[in-house]
Amino acid sequence: MTLQPVPATDPRPTLAVWKFASCDGCQLTLLDCEDELLGLTERVRIDHFLEMTPAEGADGGRARLEGRGPYDLSLVEGSITTAEDAERIRHVRRVSRYLVTIGACATAGGIQALRNFADVDDFLAAVYARPEYISTLATSTPISAHVPVDFELRGCPIDRGQLLEVVTAHLAGRKPRIPGHSVCFECKRRGTTCVTVAHGTPCLGPVTHAGCGALCPAYGRGCYGCFGPSDKPDLRSMVAQLRRDGMSERDIQRVFRTFNAASPEYAPVPELAAEERRDPPAEGS
Amino acid sequence: MNRRATRVLRLDALARVEGEAALHLRVEGDRVTQTRLRIYEPPRFFEAFLAGRGHAEPPDITARICGICPVAYQMSACRAIEDACGAVVDGPLADLRRLLYCGEWIESHTLHVYLLHAPDFLGCADVVELARGRRAAVERGLRLKQTGNAILEQLGGRPIHPVNVRIGGFYRTPAPDELRPLAERLRQARDDALETVRWVAAFDFPDAVCDHDLFALRDPGRYAIDSGTPAVMAADGDGPALREFPPSDFERHVREGQVPHSTALTALLDGRRHLTGPLARYAISGRWLHPLAAEAARDAGLGDPATGARCDNPFRSIVVRAVEVVQAVEESLRIIGGYERPPRPAVEVPPRRGVGFGATEAPRGLLYHRYALTADGTVTEARIVPPTAQNQTAIEDDVRRAVQARLDRAGPAADDEELTRLCERAIRNHDPCISCAAHFLDLTVERA
Numbered sequence: 001m002t003l004q005p006v007p008a009t010d011p012r013p014t015l016a017v018w019k020f021a022s023c024d025g026c027q028l029t030l031l032d033c034e035d036e037l038l039g040l041t042e043r044v045r046i047d048h049f050l051e052m053t054p055a056e057g058a059d060g061g062r063a064r065l066e067g068r069g070p071y072d073l074s075l076v077e078g079s080i081t082t083a084e085d086a087e088r089i090r091h092v093r094r095v096s097r098y099l100v101t102i103g104a105c106a107t108a109g110g111i112q113a114l115r116n117f118a119d120v121d122d123f124l125a126a127v128y129a130r131p132e133y134i135s136t137l138a139t140s141t142p143i144s145a146h147v148p149v150d151f152e153l154r155g156c157p158i159d160r161g162q163l164l165e166v167v168t169a170h171l172a173g174r175k176p177r178i179p180g181h182s183v184c185f186e187c188k189r190r191g192t193t194c195v196t197v198a199h200g201t202p203c204l205g206p207v208t209h210a211g212c213g214a215l216c217p218a219y220g221r222g223c224y225g226c227f228g229p230s231d232k233p234d235l236r237s238m239v240a241q242l243r244r245d246g247m248s249e250r251d252i253q254r255v256f257r258t259f260n261a262a263s264p265e266y267a268p269v270p271e272l273a274a275e276e277r278r279d280p281p282a283e284g285s
Numbered sequence: 286m287n288r289r290a291t292r293v294l295r296l297d298a299l300a301r302v303e304g305e306a307a308l309h310l311r312v313e314g315d316r317v318t319q320t321r322l323r324i325y326e327p328p329r330f331f332e333a334f335l336a337g338r339g340h341a342e343p344p345d346i347t348a349r350i351c352g353i354c355p356v357a358y359q360m361s362a363c364r365a366i367e368d369a370c371g372a373v374v375d376g377p378l379a380d381l382r383r384l385l386y387c388g389e390w391i392e393s394h395t396l397h398v399y400l401l402h403a404p405d406f407l408g409c410a411d412v413v414e415l416a417r418g419r420r421a422a423v424e425r426g427l428r429l430k431q432t433g434n435a436i437l438e439q440l441g442g443r444p445i446h447p448v449n450v451r452i453g454g455f456y457r458t459p460a461p462d463e464l465r466p467l468a469e470r471l472r473q474a475r476d477d478a479l480e481t482v483r484w485v486a487a488f489d490f491p492d493a494v495c496d497h498d499l500f501a502l503r504d505p506g507r508y509a510i511d512s513g514t515p516a517v518m519a520a521d522g523d524g525p526a527l528r529e530f531p532p533s534d535f536e537r538h539v540r541e542g543q544v545p546h547s548t549a550l551t552a553l554l555d556g557r558r559h560l561t562g563p564l565a566r567y568a569i570s571g572r573w574l575h576p577l578a579a580e581a582a583r584d585a586g587l588g589d590p591a592t593g594a595r596c597d598n599p600f601r602s603i604v605v606r607a608v609e610v611v612q613a614v615e616e617s618l619r620i621i622g623g624y625e626r627p628p629r630p631a632v633e634v635p636p637r638r639g640v641g642f643g644a645t646e647a648p649r650g651l652l653y654h655r656y657a658l659t660a661d662g663t664v665t666e667a668r669i670v671p672p673t674a675q676n677q678t679a680i681e682d683d684v685r686r687a688v689q690a691r692l693d694r695a696g697p698a699a700d701d702e703e704l705t706r707l708c709e710r711a712i713r714n715h716d717p718c719i720s721c722a723a724h725f726l727d728l729t730v731e732r733a
Contacts, residue, residue, distance in 0.1 A: 021327045024303045024720045025352020025445040031400060032434060032444060034427040038420075041413045052400065053411030054300030054709070060410055065298040065305070081327045111349050112329040140329075157352060157445040215442040219449045220630070221456040224345065226446070254339060259349065 010058060013072035013171060016048035018092055020078025020085050021112055021140060025157040026103035027051055027077045032160055043171065047071055069095025073170050079105040079112060079140040086146055093147035098170055101143045102163065104156035104259045108228050111156075113140040113262035140262070151176060154209050156226040156259035162211050180231035182206055183223050186214035195222055202245040204255065207233035228260035235265070239272040249273045290314065296705055299712060301401040301411070303353050304719025308708055310684070315692050320685040322677055322712065324719055332667045340366050340636045340662035341452055347654070347669065348446045351721045353396070356389040356437070357647030358654075359450045360511055361669075365654040366452050368532075369641025370662075372634040377627040378454040381440060383511045384620045385447070386645070387613040388436025390510070391474070392444060393648035394606045394613075395433060397716045398485060399426030402603050405710045406488035422484060425477050429610065432474040436617060439467055454631030461624050468621045471614055478614050479581055482607040486585035490600045491710075493687060496520040497679045498557050499565035499595070500539075502646050503529060508570045508612055511645050516569050517554060518595075527569070532642040535653050539670060552675045560679040561650030561672045562715060563605040568595035574608070575615035582608045599683050599714040606716070636662025647672055649716050671721035680715050687711040 017027050031037065031052065047057050048067040056063035066088060074096035080086050093099055101107045109116065116139045143149055153166055153176075162178055169176040179185075183205035187194065195201040195217045203222030205214070209230045216223045242252050252273040256266045296308040305326045311319035331350055335343060343362040348355035360382060367374060374382070399422075400412045409415040416423040434444040439459065441447025449455050498520050502513030515538075516529045530538055539559075541552045553559070567582075571590030574582065579590050585604050588594025596605055638660040644653045650672030657666040687707050691699050699707075 019305060021329055022720070023349050023352040023355075024718075025349075025355070028352045028396075028445060031396065032430075034431040034434070037427065038413075038416055038423065041416075046413065050298055050300045050305070051303060052301065053413070055410040063298060063300060081329075085327065110329075111331075111334075111346065114334040115330055118334075156349065157443075212443070216448050216456075219442055219455075219457040221448060221451075224448075226448075251339065254342065258346065 010045060012043060012045040014047040014070075015044045015167070016067055016069070016071040016074045016092075016096065017046070017051070018048075018067075018074060018076045018078075019050070020076070020089065020106065020143075021081040022078030022103070022105040022110065024051065024077075026106075026155075027075070029102070029158050029160050029163050030075070033164060036164060040167070044073075044167070066091050067095065070097065071095060072097050073167065074099045075167075076101050076106050076143050077103055079109045079142060080146055081112060081140045089143060089146050098150045099143075099147065100151045100153060100166055100170070101149055102153050103158045104154065104226065104228060105140075106143045107152040107154055108260040109140045109142050109262035111259045111261065114257060115140060116262050117257070142262070153178065154227045155211050159211050159213070179210055181210050182230040182233075183208045183210055183212070183214050183217075183227070186210045186212070187217050190214050190218060192217045195220065196241070196245060200245050202242050202247045202255075204238070206241070207235060207238045224255060224258065226259050229263050229265035233265055235268055236272055239269065292701070294701055294704055294708070296708060299709060299719075301404070301709075301713060302717050302719060303351075304717075304721075306717070306719045308684070308712065310688065310704070310708060312688070312692070317685045317689045317692070320681045320688075322681050322684070324677075326719055332669060335656075335664050335667035338664050340370070340634075340656070340658050340664060343654070343656060343664065343667070344450050344452060345446075350669070350671070351718055352445050353393055353718055354389060354647045354649065354652075354721070355446045356386055356441070356450075357645060357652050359447070360386060360645045361643040361647075361652045361654040362656075363450065363452050363643065364512070364645060365641040365643030365656050366658070367634055367641065368643060369639045369656055369658050370452075370634045370637050371639075372453060372632055374454055374632055377625055378458070378630075378632070379511070380620045380624065381455065381458060382450075384436060384617055385440045385450070386511050387617045387620075388433045388440065388444075390613040390648050391433030391610055391617075392430055392437065393433075394610045395426055395430040395481075397648075398481060398603055398606055398610070399423060399430070401716070402713050403485070403488075405713060406485075406603070425480060429474055429477045429481065432470050432477075432614075435467060435470055439463065451631055453634040454627075454629075456630060458626055458630045460626055464621045464624060468618060471618050471621070475577070475611070475614050475618075478607070478611040479577070482581040482585050482604065482611060485603045485607050488603070490598060491687070491690075492598070493600055493683070493690065494597050495560065495564075495599050495679070495683055495686070496597070497560035497682070498554055499568050500554055500559045500561045500675070501565040501569045501651060502644060503527075503569050504573075506573060508573045508575075508616070509566065509646055510616075513644075513646075515644055515651065517559070518565070518568055532644045532653065535642065535644065535670070536655070536668070539653070539675065541670065541674065552670060553678065554675075558678045558682060559675065560715075561675050563602050563609055564596055564599065565650065566609070566646060567605045568593070571595075574612055575619075577615055578608050578612040581611050599711065602714045602716075636660065649673055649718055649721075650676060671718070673715075673717045673719065673721050676715050676717065680712055680717060683714065684708050684711045
């Protein structure tokens with residue numbers, strides 16, 4: 001069951017796909033590229049991708065969890081939640097020329113980072129002399145908290161087109177064209193009527209990173225922020241707007257505490273939402 | 286080989302399964318003495334952090350348990366919360382949910398059949414090698430998979446973690462015209478699905494028999510997907526042939542226990558090993574397959590589902606999965622053919638104090654959710670039992686039997702590589718989703 005040996009002169013760059021704490025959805029996105037998958041495997045050699053193959057490298061030997069490397073491009077899914085995984089990501093970094101995180105878990109800690117806000121963590125930080133060791137078990141952290149990352153692709157899940165752009169850009173040796181603006185731009189490009197303006201629907205579009213193609217508003221739903229914060233999000237205005245659109249302080253807290261809960265950009269939200277409670281906005285302001 | 290020698294096989298990283306797991310197998314002399322599927326994916330504590338969330342949130346949150354079957358999580362969550370709130374979703378809204386679910390069945394099953402499982406039967410490492418020799422077959426699989434994804438995209442917005450599902454129904458329902466191109470694709474997919482059944486039916490299957498109790502939803506009149514009553518078919522004929530219980534009794538029958546070698550919980554049904562998934566569904570719901578799917582099953586050697594045929598060879602689960610793809614395609618066409626846009630995209634689900642239960646058929650088997658809500662809709666307790674956690678004991682038993690059968694066979698002894706491959710195949714027969722199974726432990730903090 002070994003792969004046909006690829007000639008030693010195989011000029012194809014090598015790709016590896018890694019999983020840490022996650023749902024599998026972002027790496028599945030690669031297998032969801034039905035039209036491009038076979039073509040892609042002619043241009044790159046997939047050297048490590050446990051969900052797809054037990055084979056590793058040019059000789060097709062059995063893959064191990066860590067992988068042998070080296071790899072030209074590593075796609076990393078999932079967040080770091082154990083001491084073993086913190087060690088494994090350092091190994092992955094060492095054997096990878098470029099390392100790209102795919103998705104909200106790898107980029108922001110994912111929904112499992114909700115544990116970071118549990119009381120037990122305050123307790124641990126106050127009591128233990130080695131919080132960095134405890135924290136690998138008591139918190140969920142993005143890959144960038146452990147190793148240098150060359151590019152972060154956002155989304156829960158990532159967008160298929162953006163994934164192909166990232167892979168293609170790395171093959172071509174250029175920077176991926178992934179704009180950092182908000183979902184509002186994508187809504188306008190798509191020609192979707194603003195759900196907030198037209199229906200007063202609470203929507204995180206103004207502070208959420210583009211990439212999904214503004215899906216939710218196209219379905220009459222307010223954006224729920226699964227791509228995480230856009231560049232320089234104005235959270236003060238956003239929270240005020242959400243209050244005007246009828247969201248309670250508790251619901252505002254909840255909507256930011258989801259798939260990108262540990263994004264540092266969201267840190268002021270609890271305070272901003274509480275301010276709104278103390279000083280509710282005037283009607284129509 | 287020394288008959289008393291002890292061999293230990295360790296497979297540290299299972300491949301072509303969803304998620305991360307390892308296998309530990311111990312052979313003493315000519316007997317398999319220990320089989321352990323070790324799930325080492327770190328737990329993500331969904332049940333812990335669902336407490337305190339609003340009653341509208343679990344469909345989106347629990348979808349993130351599994352990128353392969355997010356619709357299953359959304360549907361079981363919706364049903365459980367609607368049950369707690371006393372809301373009923375029926376008519377065209379229920380049909381649309383079923384259509385969405387069919388999309389996931391087609392996508393997930395085709396992924397497994399072509400990309401994860403078929404390479405085992407054709408001596409290939411993976412789909413890339415498979416495509417070198419059988420490009421047309423792989424392209425057919427990708428086309429079929431894409432059709433499943435097209436349903437998910439049309440109805441849900443995207444294939445992974447769809448955005449259009451909410452408790453009570455949808456944010457937006459399609460106009461009948463919007464579903465017409467989908468019907469056209471599905472009619473083409475029907476040929477691909479039938480060809481898939483013929484393709485996999487011709488594979489060589491090892492002789493194997495499993496004797497697990499079979500567990501699936503039963504929805505008389507139709508092949509259960511998104512609704513039905515949990516039903517158990519006894520393996521060995523002792524006790525009643527088929528017994529049912531309401532979803533609210535699920536936890537009284539299916540008891541989970543923690544095993545030290547795994548981060549997942551493992552379950553027994555009334556103290557006995559059970560199996561959920563395609564083999565169970567085929568045995569319990571086979572008589573309600575669409576005629577085309579039933580015919581494909583008969584032609585593929587699965588017996589006559591109209592008279593209660595069952596498939597007890599787990600290696601043939603790939604054929605049952607292919608039949609279920611035909612079923613999902615036919616069911617999708619039926620739903621689209623009779624679809625009329627409902628007056629509203631969702632029914633109101635005002636919160637109330639109570640407990641609700643939901644069970645639906647994920648591609649891998651029965652997925653159970655329970656939520657307790659306060660009067661304002663705050664979740665106070667959540668309980669989720671995924672199919673792979675239920676199947677873990679059955680999978681270990683299958684592995685043990687497969688290896689034992691090989692050791693008992695006359696002729697040259699099996700080397701470790703052959704046994705390892707056999708174990709992997711026995712595991713893949715059940716399309717385990719490790720990501721689902723791993724995430725259901727209460728938070729424990731290791732103190733160094």
